[in-house]
Amino acid sequence: MRCWAAAALASCTQDTPQDAASASSPASPSAAPADNADDADQAASEPTEEPALPAEPAPEAVRDAFATLQATLNDTCTPGAGDCAYFLGRVTQELTELDEAMRADPKGPGHFKQPLADMRTLFTKLGTDRSTPHLEKHFSAIVTTRDGINTWMQDHPDDYR
Incomplete structure (x- = not known):
């Protein structure tokens, strides 16, 4: 039986690791901490897109x-x-x-x-x-x-x- 930290407030469910992975999404509060850490590492390593400043002054x-x-x-x-x-x-x-x-x-x-x-x-x-x-x-x-x-x-x- 597994109780995910965010889901523990609602209830504990018995599921397999495959079920847990498919039930959680990156935006979901029930995502596994390891998944969030991987996502954070990936996001930190990707360059952030900042709005490009116009090369010329606006008209x-x-x-x-x-x-x-x-x-x-x-x-x-x-x-x-x-x-x-x-x-x-x-x-x-x-x-x-x-x-x-x-x-x-x-x-x-x-x-x-x-x-x-x-x-x-x-x-x-x-x-x-x-x-x-x-x-x-x-x-x-x-x-x-x-x-x-x-x-x-x-x-x-x-x-x-």
């Missing part, structure tokens, strides 16, 4: 980057007045993120040829200097690039809606 990356750039449209500053550090730094950062999103978009950089060219021109002028005096020197180019990209995007609503 909404351009939409999201454009939305944050667009949020600057009503903002401005007065070069030389000391109120441009945040504004110009933010617009420049938003343009950088939009540039990256457009280059990585599944539509390909060819779809965003004009805005990418405009940003490349701006980034060439700016170089690596992101100091406030340098950004203020290029205030007009930064704002003109932002506004031009906004106009281009308005003509391509499928890219941001």
Whole structure:
């Protein structure tokens, strides 16, 4: 007579090892401890499948980057007045993120040829200097690039809606 630990609460039954094996399933609480240990060992040795991260940013990356750039449209500053550090730094950062999103978009950089060219021109002028005096020197180019990209995007609503 065998009493399985989980089945002991309900009743003890007399069965053969073959009957016990067929009566228990891996999901059943009446599975033999040795069976569970084997299953656990096997599961531990198998690589776990984690959801694959997309190789490219999702299409909404351009939409999201454009939305944050667009949020600057009503903002401005007065070069030389000391109120441009945040504004110009933010617009420049938003343009950088939009540039990256457009280059990585599944539509390909060819779809965003004009805005990418405009940003490349701006980034060439700016170089690596992101100091406030340098950004203020290029205030007009930064704002003109932002506004031009906004106009281009308005003509391509499928890219941001």
